[in-house]
Amino acid sequence: MSVGDRRRVIRALARDYVATTLVQWFVLGAGLFLFHLVAAVGGVGGFAYYQIARGVVSTFQPLATGGLVQGLQRYLPRISTSAGAERTARSAFAVQAGAAGVFALAGVALSPWADRFLGLPGGASSVVATMVLLTGTCLCTVTVAALRGTHQVVHANVVAGAGLGLVPLAAIQMTDSVERFLILQGAGAAVVAVAGMLTVRGRTVPHPGKPEPTFINLLSYGAKRLPADMALPALFTYPTLVVAAARPGGGEAGYVGFVTSAITLICSLFGTLSPVLLPRLSRMFHRSGHDGHTLRILTSLPVLAGALAAVAAVTIALAAPYLIRGFLGPEFHAAVRVLHVGIFAAVPLAMFYAARPTLDALPEPPRLNRLLLGCLTLQVLLTHAAMTVLSPEYAALAAMAAAATVLGIRSVSLVERALTT
Numbered sequence: 001m002s003v004g005d006r007r008r009v010i011r012a013l014a015r016d017y018v019a020t021t022l023v024q025w026f027v028l029g030a031g032l033f034l035f036h037l038v039a040a041v042g043g044v045g046g047f048a049y050y051q052i053a054r055g056v057v058s059t060f061q062p063l064a065t066g067g068l069v070q071g072l073q074r075y076l077p078r079i080s081t082s083a084g085a086e087r088t089a090r091s092a093f094a095v096q097a098g099a100a101g102v103f104a105l106a107g108v109a110l111s112p113w114a115d116r117f118l119g120l121p122g123g124a125s126s127v128v129a130t131m132v133l134l135t136g137t138c139l140c141t142v143t144v145a146a147l148r149g150t151h152q153v154v155h156a157n158v159v160a161g162a163g164l165g166l167v168p169l170a171a172i173q174m175t176d177s178v179e180r181f182l183i184l185q186g187a188g189a190a191v192v193a194v195a196g197m198l199t200v201r202g203r204t205v206p207h208p209g210k211p212e213p214t215f216i217n218l219l220s221y222g223a224k225r226l227p228a229d230m231a232l233p234a235l236f237t238y239p240t241l242v243v244a245a246a247r248p249g250g251g252e253a254g255y256v257g258f259v260t261s262a263i264t265l266i267c268s269l270f271g272t273l274s275p276v277l278l279p280r281l282s283r284m285f286h287r288s289g290h291d292g293h294t295l296r297i298l299t300s301l302p303v304l305a306g307a308l309a310a311v312a313a314v315t316i317a318l319a320a321p322y323l324i325r326g327f328l329g330p331e332f333h334a335a336v337r338v339l340h341v342g343i344f345a346a347v348p349l350a351m352f353y354a355a356r357p358t359l360d361a362l363p364e365p366p367r368l369n370r371l372l373l374g375c376l377t378l379q380v381l382l383t384h385a386a387m388t389v390l391s392p393e394y395a396a397l398a399a400m401a402a403a404a405t406v407l408g409i410r411s412v413s414l415v416e417r418a419l420t421t
Helices: 004-064 070-076 082-110 111-118 124-149 153-173 176-197 213-246 253-270 275-285 290-327 337-362 370-387 392-420
Strands: none
Touching: 004 082, 004 124, 004 213, 004 253, 070 082, 070 124, 070 213, 082 111, 082 176, 082 213, 111 124, 111 290, 124 153, 124 176, 124 275, 153 176, 153 337, 213 253, 213 370, 253 275, 253 290, 253 337, 253 392, 290 337, 290 370, 290 392, 337 392, 370 392
């Protein structure tokens, strides 16, 4: 790669990264503002219900999407014709719509059990509202992935910002019920997803001598990644769900959900690297020959991410009393101590997020399934062991931090091994 080509690539990456990060932060900022609005509408109980519903959606979204998100971002850039890319994207959306319908029906069928297990205040209707939110979120996420896979970064950011940011803010203004808010949010996200999918346009980019990926390749890749894609969000959502089960109807699950959301906010700065880098790295590794300068940057990226995340975590921890009192209200004061325990899990998780696009784009990706499932298993075991001596909220977050540390260190070593051998 010439110096001029490298500069053009870097400028394009920087532009896409900044734009995608700004939209991601807008979505997360909207989510944080929703915490304030939901707390005002529903109080401590309604806030806990909202956090449990968010946890359920985050946990089951990877299973409902079946790995389509990463598959679209990996394989659409390798399809040489625009018609082929568009056909693959719309096939993926149709599959997602069918899968979401199946999950919604299953959720309704299991609602009498699920609402008791999670301590949801509205009974079966609360489960139905959560399933509507899950359906809309999955459809919107697949549309965004298809647009990113075809390098329509502006379109992808518009759909993400509208479906996952503006729609929730509008929905909460239309009702004074948390349950109805979830239904409106899910339905609105689905409408945005359909509109966005109609704008998908592929590009004609010949790959001489390289096999053309098929839709079966995409599905197979997603199926192989499914355990890892389920384990990663479960690292974030398990603390909320286990506290909800241990303290049904209490506010502690809401506090834990707020802490994991703060961790997500920090990690979002580095999680954005995956949708921006994965399509380009996939194409780079698909070609013969690699640029040494780029490989050195990819190797150092996780360490830099960890350092930046540490600064952000310290800042949030110091500001926690003022942040929670001013943002959620004085009745949420108990969340301050919970935040202090859990926020530093963001440091190793940021390292993992910075390493993941490189690991996913390699021609023979390392088996992250084992690593993520192993870390999730460690988290579950440590949580239940710690609950014998600590209250559930502290036990769950301490176990999350321990599992995240193992995940971050191991992912960094995998990147170094892959790029230096």
